[in-house]
Amino acid sequence: MRWHIALALCLGLAPCALAADDKPATKYEIPYRLTDTKHVLVRAKINGKGPFNLILDTGAPAVFITKPIAKKAGVDVDEKGWGTFNAFEVEGGLKVEKVKTRVEDLVQIDGMNSMGLAGVELHGVIGYNVLAKFRIDYDFTGDKLAFVELKGFEPPSPEKIDAKGGDDIQSMGPLVKMLAALSGIKPNFEVVPRGFVGIEFDDTKDGIVVKKVLAGSPAEKAGFKTGDIVTSVKATDVETGKDLAKALAKAGVGTKLRISVKRGDKSEDLSIELGKGL
Amino acid sequence: MRIRAALIVSCFSFFLFPFSFPAAAEEKKPEEKKAIVVPFELLKSRHMAVMVKVNGKGPYKLIFDTGAPTNLINNRLAKDAGVLKKGDKAAMPLFGMGGAKVMDTLEIGDVKMEKVPVMVMDHPTVTAISNALGPIDGIIGFPFFAQYKTTVDYQKKELTFTPNGYVPGDAMQALMDKMMKGAKGKPEPGVAGATGLWGFSVDKADKDEDAGVVVKDVIAGSAAADGGLKAGDRLLTLDGRWTDSVADTFIAASLVKSGSSAVVVVKRDGKELKLTVKPTNGL
Numbered sequence: 001m002r003w004h005i006a007l008a009l010c011l012g013l014a015p016c017a018l019a020a021d022d023k024p025a026t027k028y029e030i031p032y033r034l035t036d037t038k039h040v041l042v043r044a045k046i047n048g049k050g051p052f053n054l055i056l057d058t059g060a061p062a063v064f065i066t067k068p069i070a071k072k073a074g075v076d077v078d079e080k081g082w083g084t085f086n087a088f089e090v091e092g093g094l095k096v097e098k099v100k101t102r103v104e105d106l107v108q109i110d111g112m113n114s115m116g117l118a119g120v121e122l123h124g125v126i127g128y129n130v131l132a133k134f135r136i137d138y139d140f141t142g143d144k145l146a147f148v149e150l151k152g153f154e155p156p157s158p159e160k161i162d163a164k165g166g167d168d169i170q171s172m173g174p175l176v177k178m179l180a181a182l183s184g185i186k187p188n189f190e191v192v193p194r195g196f197v198g199i200e201f202d203d204t205k206d207g208i209v210v211k212k213v214l215a216g217s218p219a220e221k222a223g224f225k226t227g228d229i230v231t232s233v234k235a236t237d238v239e240t241g242k243d244l245a246k247a248l249a250k251a252g253v254g255t256k257l258r259i260s261v262k263r264g265d266k267s268e269d270l271s272i273e274l275g276k277g278l
Numbered sequence: 279m280r281i282r283a284a285l286i287v288s289c290f291s292f293f294l295f296p297f298s299f300p301a302a303a304e305e306k307k308p309e310e311k312k313a314i315v316v317p318f319e320l321l322k323s324r325h326m327a328v329m330v331k332v333n334g335k336g337p338y339k340l341i342f343d344t345g346a347p348t349n350l351i352n353n354r355l356a357k358d359a360g361v362l363k364k365g366d367k368a369a370m371p372l373f374g375m376g377g378a379k380v381m382d383t384l385e386i387g388d389v390k391m392e393k394v395p396v397m398v399m400d401h402p403t404v405t406a407i408s409n410a411l412g413p414i415d416g417i418i419g420f421p422f423f424a425q426y427k428t429t430v431d432y433q434k435k436e437l438t439f440t441p442n443g444y445v446p447g448d449a450m451q452a453l454m455d456k457m458m459k460g461a462k463g464k465p466e467p468g469v470a471g472a473t474g475l476w477g478f479s480v481d482k483a484d485k486d487e488d489a490g491v492v493v494k495d496v497i498a499g500s501a502a503a504d505g506g507l508k509a510g511d512r513l514l515t516l517d518g519r520w521t522d523s524v525a526d527t528f529i530a531a532s533l534v535k536s537g538s539s540a541v542v543v544v545k546r547d548g549k550e551l552k553l554t555v556k557p558t559n560g561l
Binding site for chain 2: 029031033037038039040043045046048055056057058059061062091092093116119125128131132136137138140141143144150151153155156157158159161186187190191192193194196198199200201202203211213214215216217227239244245248249250251252258275276277278
């Protein structure tokens with residue numbers, strides 16, 4: 001009788017177990033950017049603080065962050081230079097609990113930051129201990145990376161290896177900083193919004209034809225009309241939307257510009273002050 | 279010290295030595311679009327090691343590294359495979375820098391690539407790992423794997439490469455340009471502009487530390503209005519990217535593919551709403 005009951009339980013449980021196993025592994029779409037140095041950069045919040053800019057780096061055995069970032073995120077560091085994130089959220093909705101991290105000022109990161117070489121400030125790297133938990137698709141023709149959770153897989157921890165000389169590159173830190181100082185290159189990581197115009201247009205064989213002027217926009221105030229053909233910005237000729245975007249690429253809020261348009265047979269010069277918005 | 283030795287191979291300090299690669303021939307796009315699976319060995323240091331052939335010689339064991347902006351081989355491999363020719367300049371004393379070279383062919387499993395740029399250097403971290411774990415002669419990085427949709431699976435210990443037509447830019451050239459340009463004091467801030475016309479504005483008070491930004495104006499008849507965005511909404515993400523500052527909002531909008539629609543998540547009356555906005559052609 002007992003045996004029967006046990007069997008029944010097994011049968012009863014088996015489908016449940018299967019059902020749980022059949023549940024598709026969670027897939028995350030992780031937004032990324034390539035830095036100017038061709039590093040794969042994602043953003044993450046540590047203990048709710050940030051976002052911080054981290055490089056995906058299978059060449060690192062663990063997550064690494066710099067000391068100032070550890071301080072900002074309230075990460076306690078032990079005497080050996082390790083800490084743990086209570087909460088770690090990668091942009092795109094991926095959350096990992098209790099992530100071990102190394103806290104160290106790395107010459108690679110400091111060096112790049114001191115000259116702004118990556119084009120963005122770097123705060124650390126995400127290494128093996130997090131990356132190995134996911135099957136990751138890197139495809140730079142798209143704007144997201146796919147992370148699929150590897151269910152039931154616990155990546156084996158790095159083993160201690162007796163490697164000498166691996167720290168040599170860290171000893172170059174002062175040299176990097178000196179070179180940065182000598183080169184005179186100062187980073188500027190600040191990003192400001194481009195100024196707002198407020199026109200919708202079509203690219204046609206006749207040029208950039210204004211299709212719509214948004215109500216209350218700087219373009220409306222400047223006197224843009226539907227059907228205008230935009231011909232130049234300042235003194236630069238523009239023939240396509242791409243040209244126009246390029247001509248305005250560095251124009252921040254409040255920039256005053258002269259934009260020429262063709263209206264019927266006449267040419268008009270319009271003065272615009274770029275506004276806030278997108 | 280031991281822990282540190284297993285340290286980052288990648289992001290290595292190439293920036294110390296500004297020189298450009300010899301103009302690499304137009305990279306040839308692989309003809310077949312078929313996925314190629316290459317097994318890797320997970321080293322004790324938890325680096326991925328792959329077997330490669332260079333100029334038909336080898337196989338050599340190299341580390342596959344998503345954090346390396348260049349390919350790198352040591353002097354031993356470079357000489358053995360004829361990447362360094364007799365009469366080439368002697369390596370610089372610092373880490374044996376041999377400089378930027380080109381491998382005529384690079385084979386990883388069934389993947390074969392021609393005219394592949396590579397840095398010749400006895401990288402101290404590679405040397406350290408090599409001394410501890412057996413011969414490892416370099417790093418395979420961005421210029422290789424960027425040309426494929428690359429899948430990394432640590433459970434199966436497999437890399438899968440599917441040609442995707444992506445042409446990796448020259449990181450070295452970009453750095454050169456920056457160094458030439460950058461020496462005139464502090465550069466201007468970067469400017470981020472949306473790839474299309476949305477028709478709304480955002481703001482954030484200085485002392486506001488919460489996630490997201492406040493939607494200020496939504497212009498009637500704009501893409502933002504059509505998508506259901508309303509003044510007073512708290513914009514949390516745009517196309518999956520956090521919008522915790524005005525600048526981040528613009529950066530997110532600058533990364534939306536031109537002509538595509540994007541999901542925006544807003545908080546309204548305490549509830550999160552997912553809206554879809556298709557920015558129009560404009561600015």
